[in-house]
Amino acid sequence: MTATATTSPPGTPRAGARIEVRDLTKQFGSFTAVNALSFTVEPGRITGFLGPNGAGKTTTLRMLLGLISPTAGSATIGGRQYREIEAPMSVVGSALEATNFHPGRSGRDHLRVLGDTMGVGGARVDEMLELVGIPAAARKRAGGYSMGMRQRLGLAAAMLGDPQVLILDEPANGLDPEGIRWLRGFLRHLSSQGKTVLISSHMLQEVEQTVDDVVIISNGRLVKQGTMAELHGNGGAIVRTSDTGALAGALRVADLTSTEQDGALLVDTSDLRLVGDVALRAGLPVYELKVATTDLEDLFFQLTEGTNRNLGGGTPPQRDAIAGQEGANG
Numbered sequence: 655m656t657a658t659a660t661t662s663p664p665g666t667p668r669a670g671a672r673i674e675v676r677d678l679t680k681q682f683g684s685f686t687a688v689n690a691l692s693f694t695v696e697p698g699r700i701t702g703f704l705g706p707n708g709a710g711k712t713t714t715l716r717m718l719l720g721l722i723s724p725t726a727g728s729a730t731i732g733g734r735q736y737r738e739i740e741a742p743m744s745v746v747g748s749a750l751e752a753t754n755f756h757p758g759r760s761g762r763d764h765l766r767v768l769g770d771t772m773g774v775g776g777a778r779v780d781e782m783l784e785l786v787g788i789p790a791a792a793r794k795r796a797g798g799y800s801m802g803m804r805q806r807l808g809l810a811a812a813m814l815g816d817p818q819v820l821i822l823d824e825p826a827n828g829l830d831p832e833g834i835r836w837l838r839g840f841l842r843h844l845s846s847q848g849k850t851v852l853i854s855s856h857m858l859q860e861v862e863q864t865v866d867d868v869v870i871i872s873n874g875r876l877v878k879q880g881t882m883a884e885l886h887g888n889g890g891a892i893v894r895t896s897d898t899g900a901l902a903g904a905l906r907v908a909d910l911t912s913t914e915q916d917g918a919l920l921v922d923t924s925d926l927r928l929v930g931d932v933a934l935r936a937g938l939p940v941y942e943l944k945v946a947t948t949d950l951e952d953l954f955f956q957l958t959e960g961t962n963r964n965l966g967g968g969t970p971p972q973r974d975a976i977a978g979q980e981g982a983n984g
């Protein structure tokens with residue numbers, strides 16, 4: 655890795671910084687886009703910031719990055735508001751939209767201009783283009799880039815200052831399955847170095863194999879924060895036999911609670927051998943035995959869409975009509 659003012663010495667991964675959002679609220683006129691939102695994002699983990707379209711994800715990220723001011727509450731990175739951070743691009747890298755490149759400038763030139771403002775040299779630019787897999791394409795005009803290439807260029811820009819914290823808005827958008835797999839490996843590598851990674855998405859399924867933790871919002875409010883494992887649930891075991899009542903009794907004797915579900919039993923343990931042994935001792939056949947998993951798509955829908963204001967509820971105001979009220983930073 656090329657030594658620059660902002661690059662860590664080789665082999666000494668820097669610890670990331672925690673993101674803390676406390677009672678964060680943003681109103682556009684009388685419309686509350688983000689409503690008393692609180693959550694934390696830990697270093698060394700990939701956190702998915704999830705919610706349906708219009709839930710308030712981008713608005714939250716813009717407040718976190720000091721692009722708009724909160725109406726109330728706070729959003730800090732490593733204990734400081736973005737605007738208080740010295741050399742912020744070496745602490746926080748972000749890609750909010752994949753489209754804001756000058757169309758006539760090559761991807762490489764775009765990064766060079768950005769690098770100049772950060773004191774980062776051309777070698778680092780080329781290294782980042784290599785890292786995101788577009789070294790050749792980066793010499794062409796960004797106006798001709800596919801969505802996936804723009805995403806990769808945005809990522810390279812976010813990484814230029816070797817930041818501890820990476821904040822990406824819908825980074826999987828426009829990537830094909832191979833691109834999503836690549837992104838997963840890329841982010842996993844960064845989090846394993848102790849960096850803090852926050853990515854937004856309106857689809858849980860899109861990022862379910864990528865993220866460790868989730869923050870789910872709907873209508874500007876938090877509906878769930880937890881680990882992906884918690885979201886999947888401990889599940890329990892599902893067992894199917896010839897005599898459900900008899901197996902339920904045998905499980906009870908073994909101190910296991912079960913409930914009938916679609917002709918099978920849902921048992922409050924994820925130890926499948928234990929359930930199989932109980933059935934064997936009771937002389938009952940086992941037709942099916944598996945860990946019960948949560949249907950994430952269903953869960954996400956239950957948590958969010960049912961109350962989504964953008965699906966027929968209250969009408970948000972026209973963006974442009976309100977945007978002018980934001981002042982210079984809005």
Ligand SMILES: Nc1ncnc2c1ncn2[C@@H]1O[C@H](COP(=O)(O)OP(=O)(O)OP(=O)(O)O)[C@@H](O)[C@H]1O
Pocket residue numbers: 682687705706707708709710711712713714856970971972973974976977
């Ligand atoms: N400048 C603005 N003026 C008025 N309303 C706004 C403004 N910015 C956002 N909104 C509204 O706030 C709500 C939240 O928007 P936001 O872009 O944060 O949602 P999101 O979760 O990022 O959605 P998406 O996945 O579609 O990007 C939406 O109803 C949006 O129309």
